[in-house]
Amino acid sequence: MALSHLAASASRSSSLLKPLSSALSLRRPISGDNSPLTVETSVPFTSHQCEAPSRSVETNPKELLTFFRDMALMRRMEIAADSLYKAKLIRGFCHLYDGQEAVAVGMEAAITKKDCIITAYRDHCTFVSRGGTLLEVFAELMGRQAGCSKGKGGSMHFYKKDSNFYGGHGIVGAQVPLGCGLAFAQKYSKDETVTFALYGDGAANQGQLFEALNISALWDLPAILVCENNHYGMGTAEWRAAKSPAYYKRGDYVPGLKVRISWFVETMVLLSCNLLVLELYETVDVVVLYAVDGMDALAVKQACKFAKEHALKNGPIISSIKEEKSLFCSYWSFVDVHAVRVVTWKILEMDTYRYHGHSMSDPGSTYRTRDEISGVRQERDPIERIRKLILSHDLATEKELKDVEKEVRKEVDDAIAQAKVRNFLLLSF
Amino acid sequence: RKGASVAVVRSDGRVNLNPKGRRAQQLISNAVATKSDSAAASSSSKPGYDSISDLEHELLLFEALQEGLEEEMERDLRVCVMGEDVGHYGGSYKVTKGLAKKFGDLRVLDTPIAENSFTGMGIGAAMTGLRPVVEGMNMGFLLLAFNQISNNCGMLHYTSGGQFTIPIVIRGPGGVGRQLGAEHSQRLESYFQSIPGIQMVACSTPYNAKGLMKAAIRSENPVILFEHVLLYNLKERIPDEDYICNLEQAEMVRPGEHVTILTYSRMRYHVMQAAKTLVNKGYDPEVIDIRSLKPFDLYTIGNSVKKTHRVLIVEECMRTGGIGASLIAAITENFNDYLDAPIMCLSSQDVPTPYAGTLEEVTVVQPAQIVTAVEQLCQ
Numbered sequence: 001m002a003l004s005h006l007a008a009s010a011s012r013s014s015s016l017l018k019p020l021s022s023a024l025s026l027r028r029p030i031s032g033d034n035s036p037l038t039v040e041t042s043v044p045f046t047s048h049q050c051e052a053p054s055r056s057v058e059t060n061p062k063e064l065l066t067f068f069r070d071m072a073l074m075r076r077m078e079i080a081a082d083s084l085y086k087a088k089l090i091r092g093f094c095h096l097y098d099g100q101e102a103v104a105v106g107m108e109a110a111i112t113k114k115d116c117i118i119t120a121y122r123d124h125c126t127f128v129s130r131g132g133t134l135l136e137v138f139a140e141l142m143g144r145q146a147g148c149s150k151g152k153g154g155s156m157h158f159y160k161k162d163s164n165f166y167g168g169h170g171i172v173g174a175q176v177p178l179g180c181g182l183a184f185a186q187k188y189s190k191d192e193t194v195t196f197a198l199y200g201d202g203a204a205n206q207g208q209l210f211e212a213l214n215i216s217a218l219w220d221l222p223a224i225l226v227c228e229n230n231h232y233g234m235g236t237a238e239w240r241a242a243k244s245p246a247y248y249k250r251g252d253y254v255p256g257l258k259v260r261i262s263w264f265v266e267t268m269v270l271l272s273c274n275l276l277v278l279e280l281y282e283t284v285d286v287v288v289l290y291a292v293d294g295m296d297a298l299a300v301k302q303a304c305k306f307a308k309e310h311a312l313k314n315g316p317i318i319s320s321i322k323e324e325k326s327l328f329c330s331y332w333s334f335v336d337v338h339a340v341r342v343v344t345w346k347i348l349e350m351d352t353y354r355y356h357g358h359s360m361s362d363p364g365s366t367y368r369t370r371d372e373i374s375g376v377r378q379e380r381d382p383i384e385r386i387r388k389l390i391l392s393h394d395l396a397t398e399k400e401l402k403d404v405e406k407e408v409r410k411e412v413d414d415a416i417a418q419a420k421v422r423n424f425l426l427l428s429f
Numbered sequence: 430r431k432g433a434s435v436a437v438v439r440s441d442g443r444v445n446l447n448p449k450g451r452r453a454q455q456l457i458s459n460a461v462a463t464k465s466d467s468a469a470a471s472s473s474s475k476p477g478y479d480s481i482s483d484l485e486h487e488l489l490l491f492e493a494l495q496e497g498l499e500e501e502m503e504r505d506l507r508v509c510v511m512g513e514d515v516g517h518y519g520g521s522y523k524v525t526k527g528l529a530k531k532f533g534d535l536r537v538l539d540t541p542i543a544e545n546s547f548t549g550m551g552i553g554a555a556m557t558g559l560r561p562v563v564e565g566m567n568m569g570f571l572l573l574a575f576n577q578i579s580n581n582c583g584m585l586h587y588t589s590g591g592q593f594t595i596p597i598v599i600r601g602p603g604g605v606g607r608q609l610g611a612e613h614s615q616r617l618e619s620y621f622q623s624i625p626g627i628q629m630v631a632c633s634t635p636y637n638a639k640g641l642m643k644a645a646i647r648s649e650n651p652v653i654l655f656e657h658v659l660l661y662n663l664k665e666r667i668p669d670e671d672y673i674c675n676l677e678q679a680e681m682v683r684p685g686e687h688v689t690i691l692t693y694s695r696m697r698y699h700v701m702q703a704a705k706t707l708v709n710k711g712y713d714p715e716v717i718d719i720r721s722l723k724p725f726d727l728y729t730i731g732n733s734v735k736k737t738h739r740v741l742i743v744e745e746c747m748r749t750g751g752i753g754a755s756l757i758a759a760i761t762e763n764f765n766d767y768l769d770a771p772i773m774c775l776s777s778q779d780v781p782t783p784y785a786g787t788l789e790e791v792t793v794v795q796p797a798q799i800v801t802a803v804e805q806l807c808q
Contacts, residue, residue, distance in 0.1 A: 116557075118553070147590070148590065149588055149589050149590035149592070150590035150591070151590075152587055152588060152590050153587075153588040153589060153590060154588075157588035157589065159588075159589040159590070159592050159593065160592075161589070161592040161593060166553070166556055166593075167585075167588075167589065168588070168589070169580075169581070170580070171576055171580055174549060174576055174577060174580060174581060176546075176549075177545065177546035177547070177548070177549025177550050177552075177553065177577065178549050178550070178552055178553030178556070178577075178581060179553060180546070180549075180550045180553065181549060181550035181551060181552060181553020181554040181555070181556070182553045182554065182556065182557055184550055184553070184554050184559075185553070185554040185557040185558070185559045186557075187535075188509065188535060188536075188554070188559060189557075189559075207545070208543075208545045208546045208549065211541070211543030211545060211546035211547075212543075212546040212549070212550065214541055214543065215540060215541060215543065215546060215547060215550065218541070219538070
């Protein structure tokens with residue numbers, strides 16, 4: 001089923017810049033269509049304790065153009081927020097996401113609105129990708145009642161309940177236990193959905209993260225922990241903060257945890273490498289962890305899709321487990337015992353980069369060189385990558401893409417103009 | 430109903446003859462005769478039923494909590510319990526005994542020793558609509574989860590502009606026990622009281638324990654329910670029928686005329702013991718168990734102050750920054766004109782609780798001190 005992604009695909013020798021299909025010789029209209037297109041990710045996935053998903057990502061022109069537009073919108077929105085902050089219309093803390101748009105956009109492409117996302121304070125773009133409007137963003141940033149939290153939350157507290165976006169949290173790392181709680185509720189209600197709990201490389205050193213990881217693994221929660229590694233925890237580079245900056249390996253268990261594989265699942269393990277069967281005394285526990293190029297929206301999408309599919313899986317397994325009179329049965333009492341639920345949890349590390357400083361009060365250049373920033377911008381910028389992809393596949397002309405950017409800029413300016421005239425919440429005593 | 434009819438004098442002065450409703454208060458004619466360790470029978474706090482045994486049953490306080498929890502878990506499938514050793518072990522104070530067998534491991538969750546994260550998880554689950562009951566094995570351990578309780582539990586409803594409610598109940602035993610040592614004798618109500626967005630209640634009898642537990646679970650707000658280590662074995666007869674206690678209402682334990690004594694949790698029993706002595710000496714104290722630590726029931730308290738004009742607060746938390754300190758401020762701000770004397774507040778000493786029994790006794794308020802304080806107040 002979902003293992004199809006792992007099936008060895010015919011080797012695609014095409015590189016990023018060559019068109020793949022001759023059918024694309026006629027240029028399509030800018031709106032794109034849904035005919036499938038397969039693109040290779042820029043770098044292979046790095047995995048830990050499992051096989052990585054394939055580098056070949058299925059997509060289509062419409063999706064690519066949507067990626068482009070959405071990321072351009074987010075980029076424009078963040079730059080505009082920068083200007084508003086300098087104009088003192090936004091006060092307090094403002095953490096900008098430009099450079100990291102691929103993570104928000106790629107993740108959204110792999111999941112549905114029923115899946116939950118929770119993140120920390122760099123939440124403007126994630127909010128938009130979950131369906132938030134620009135007006136809600138700017139109004140909240142400027143403290144107006146039309147904002148998504150009525151002006152009561154501010155930059156760090158964007159939420160959108162109807163599309164399962166749970167914020168928006170100011171204290172580093174505190175959202176990860178919350179995210180595992182969301183996953184618990186999903187499991188409790190048998191929702192068949194997953195939770196993506198995002199955190200940064202700075203938060204990766206928080207104790208509550210490991211506590212939450214342990215509980216999620218123990219209880220088989222459909223939680224996927226995503227480390228958005230932009231390499232700096234405010235002003236501290238990752239190598240100065242973490243002994244092991246390989247965050248995707250952080251889920252590994254300490255020696256001493258006994259892992260015994262029962263015979264009938266052995267073959268399944270070999271096939272898919274990421275089954276987690278909870279049984280009272282025999283536990284197969286393979287945690288899938290991998291690092292993703294976070295500036296490549298397609299790689300993000302592939303990774304998240306893979307993660308989601310393997311986080312929910314029905315195994316046809318197992319009469320002998322069913323017959324076990326043990327914790328196992330009562331544990332699954334809320335689940336159909338005839339189809340034992342097999343759940344994995346994952347850590348994804350997204351290797352990404354932020355162009356701005358940590359927040360608006362951080363110039364971002366005291367702890368890294370301008371060359372580094374411009375280097376990343378030149379070589380790995382997510383929007384440029386999609387632009388090149390679109391142009392090389394003749395999905396749109398350069399002018400059309402520039403028009404999209406102009407359109408997006410106008411949209412952002414309009415939203416700001418509208419938000420500026422909105423009222424603050426009235427106080428009544 | 431046969432039997433002597435009971436006239437009930439309410440704290441607002443109304444007299445209610447033939448009380449039938451649950452809310453009727455019973456006159457306590459004598460204070461409970463407890464030893465200073467308050468291990469014996471409780472002062473009755475249930476409403477005015479004549480003792481018709483087929484409508485009531487007798488149980489201990491921890492059983493009352495368990496009953497409340499069980500009934501709510503049956504009533505609403507979204508209620509779940511998480512905490513250390515609540516499942517298979519049955520709860521370190523047996524409050525969750527038998528629940529894991531009945532409801533399964535998904536609804537009664539044994540957590541690892543990770544208060545910060547499992548409290549956070551409870552809050553995250555509550556954001557989606559589940560109603561978790563998070564147990565701290567000892568209230569003091571919840572200090573590790575302070576960030577989650579303060580920022581997420583208390584504030585999420587506000588910072589999300591009302592999108593999320595957090596119908597969580599955080600409960601656990603606190604207070605000074607029997608030589609448990611400084612770290613296991615903490616009173617967290619003083620630390621939590623400033624958190625905007627949460628409600629705090631303290632139970633003291635089996636009747637109000639069950640009622641408050643049920644009300645807290647049904648409430649859409651985050652509620653912290655403070656239990657006390659030494660009160661778990663109190664015995665009382667409680668009604669069979671389904672009932673809840675108002676989360677924001679104080680309880681009139683003993684109406685009186687001379688002085689208002691405000692107390693909560695274990696100190697209620699020290700007060701009632703002192704009341705017995707005071708009655709013998711000719712005083713008529715009005716004893717109110719404030720129950721609702723945040724917000725205060727200023728209606729009941731105010732009416733009492735207007736009647737007696739003298740206030741004594743007896744509490745177990747520290748003098749500095751405690752519930753008494755806030756209560757003094759609230760009463761002074763609102764009822765200053767009605768006071769004939771400055772408010773007196775008896776609290777525990779501002780020291781870590783010693784291990785030695787004699788020293789520990791001295792750090793908490795004893796009935797003799799309460800008697801002296803009332804005498805001083807009523808001069």
